[in-house]
Amino acid sequence: MNKIVEMEFFSENVAKIVLEAPDIANSRKAGHFVIIRLDEKGERIPLTIADGDPEKGTITLVVQKVGVTSAKLLAMKAGEEILDVVGPLGHATHIEKFGTVLCAGGGVGVAPMLPIIKALKEAGNKVISVLAGRTKELIILEDEVKKHSDEVIIMTDDGSYGKKGLVTAGMEDVIQREKVNKAFVIGPAIMMKFGSLTTKKYNIPTDVSLNTIMVDGTGMCGACRVSVGGKTKFVCVDGPEFDAFQVNWDEMMMRMGAYKTQEHEAYEKYLKTVETVA
Amino acid sequence: MENIIAEYIKEGRSEAWRAELRKSMKAKERTSLERVQMPEQEPLVRNKNIVEVNLGITEQMAVAEAHRCLDCPQPTCTIGCPVGINIPKFIKKIESKDFLGAAATIKETNALPAVCGRVCPQEKQCELNCFYTDKLHATPIAIGHLERFAADYERNSGKMNIPDIAEPNGIKVAVVGSGPSGLAAAGDLAKFGYDVTVFEALHEIGGVLKYGIPEFRLPNDIVDVEIENMRKMGIKFRTDFIVGKTASFEELRARGFKAFFVGSGAGLPRFMNIPGENYNGIFSSNEYLTRVNLMKAAHEDYDTPVLAGKNVAVVGGGNTAMDSVRTSKRLGAKRSMIIYRRSLEEMPARLEEVHHAMAEDIEFMNLHNPVEYFADENGRVNKMRVQKMELGEPDASGRRRPIPIEGSEFDIDVDTVVVAVGVSPNPIVPSSLKDLKMTDWGTIVVNKDTMQSSIPDIFAGGDIVRGGATVILAMGDGRKAAVGMHQYIQEKVKAN
Secondary structure (H helix, E strand, O other), rough: EEEEHHHHHHHOOOEEEEEEEHHHHHHHOOEEEEEEOOOOOOOEEEEEEEEHHHHOEEEEEEEEOOOOHHHHHHOOOOOOOOOOEEEEEOOOOOOOOOOEEEEEEEEEHHHHHHHHHHHHHHHOOOOEEEEEOOOOOHHOHHHHHHOOOOOEEEEEEEOOOOOOHHOOOHHEEEEEHOOEEEEEOOOOHHHHHHHHHHHHHHOEEEEEEEOOOOOOOOOOOOOOEEOOOOOOEEHHHHEEEEEEHOOOHHHHHHHHOOOOOHHHHHHHHHHHHHHHHO | OOHHHHHHHHOOOOHHHHHHHHHOOOOHHHHHHOOOOOOOOOHHHHOOOOOEEEEEOOHHHHHHHHHOOOOOOOOOOHHHHOOOOOOHHHHHHOOOOOOHHHHHHHOOOOOOOOHHHOOHHHHHOOOOOOHHHHHOOOOOHHHHHHHHHHHHHHHHOOOOOOOOOOOOOOOOEEEOOOHHHHHHHHHHHHOOOEEEEEOOOOOOOOOOHHHHHOOOOOOOOHHHHHHHHHOOOOOEEEEEEEOOOOOOOOHHHHEEEEEEOOOOOOOOOOOOOOOOOEOOOEEEHHHHHHHHHHHOOOOOOOOOHHHHOOOEEEOOOOOHHHHHHHHHHHOOOOEEEEEEOOHOOOOOOOOHHHHHHOOOOOOEEEEEEEEEEEEOOEEEEEEEEEEEEEEEEEOOOEEEEEEEEEOOEEEOOOOOOEEEEEEEOOHHHHOOOOOOOEEEOOOOOOOOOOOOOOOEEEEEOHHHHOOOOHHHHHHHHHHHHHHHHHHHHHHHHOOO
């Protein structure tokens, strides 16, 4: 049982959740994720850890409402408990002094990017962060990112905040302007695909963090498999971070849609039960 | 260890009640009795439900079957048992209608009798070495059915016996993984008096007994009762805890753990690396079975989904393949097929499972091997291309090697494929220990007598050492390791 200590909504569908998980708080590093299961009948879903406090024994997750489990989670309140939280899973991010690093985060992808930005800065890199979202309210963790970055560029699709344009436009601006030694791109699959196409044009080594469908998260099931460099890899134990240029994005996006029909039906059903209760 | 088992088996045969029982019926009369038949659900009824297939034998059937056993002076059956069960003693207890005594006898050396009575390949172990099989060329004593009977009788009696435990010594030991090897090690370590904590990565205790073996072959309730019994022995269980990740071995040493048993299993499914294998609707058997067994995906009110499928192909010929294909039928498949590259004779699955599958309307396409998959516009598999095979000379495994027949390929319509071609050792524990000596296959190197690894306080057993075996072999390893750990700790204690 893991108690929710704090729940803060960034926007209607995105919230920051601080959870009691002392062992994980103690052992986690940038890039790690956890698997959670809300209750006895719940599914297991992976969520990347955005932050942790070993002294308080807590970890921070940022969750966007996309289906039944995330909707149920966001409907929970501080003080309530999540039945299962296991981790930290996956390999930690490979951090070294690269020089100038471009960190591009899209939507809730900024959350897993935050610990990477922190670690890169601590390792002595010049960190330029590009935060992107469809609209102003979907730009999250701006202050925290600013604290650990040398420069932050905000991009919104509709121009409601920062510069108008896609994440790739903001990335191009930086790359045109100065030498970038390394890039991290984290966000929705389509954003990572195009973000890494951008850095590829300039031959900037780029890492991405994949958030595929998983069940156990420990290498046991292979639901998360994806082709990297023509070989099948398991995101949970071989990743979650990979060389962006080797990832077969189309296959990954296809696999993420495997349960689209079931997910949609389940969500509709869930919304009905919520309405009846309300 | 072998000597200890031999001594243990020998003692007791000369006791008066056993001698009396032997005299009560002539050997000829005993051997003329017919072997008991396990009552089972009707095949075409059971392939639509998830209730256990085997219904269990009655008291009368058990007593009658026990009469067949000759209580041999050299009970060869026991040689075939990886955990060294005193087989003649428990069978004779059944003959004398001391059913609880029979269960207690099994539990002296086997922590999970109700499980082993159901899933052990007895035909390759105890029953293979039975005097009937060996010397009389007749059907062996139904040792597995009797084991199950004794365990079920005890459970249903509400008088579960807790094995005797040595005076608690307050020494903390950790067991990593709660599958068969871990539970067996934990049981014996508790009997030696240790303060045992079992760490499990998943949210449920039982490992493959829970996520892998389906309800119709091993109901979860039965596993839970055995685990509850182990809790009563003082064993602590910690779920959602991955040793090497949640906390390192070093941290656990700092928390006072003096030795570790690693039974983290072969949790890394193998695929065939053929074109199209990552299309949707193609699963590892681990994923397919975990969704259904652990996550209860087929239940309407559980959140985890599973792609049920109308035309299901399961690739492989082991127990996991049988479990998967029979599961698919129960999820409503019209056509469920086994695609196996050798012939029926080489199939590694338990004989009973193959027979059950055949009766349940499963098609067997033996001597066929998939070479490629095709998908619809959404990426869902819709066809598989298979190639016919023929058998050549025996290979390293002793089984005849399958050879592809050129130009024999043809396509089969499928919407779901389960790949059950084996598993590799799970990499998480080994990758957290840089000094741990491993084989090229990713298994942990151990001393075969003590199960000690290259790191003195770490012992290992089960699939993480064997790379994919059976429940009972894993349990045998766990027992051996418990003895090894006991010796290691006692020597250290004396040295200090």
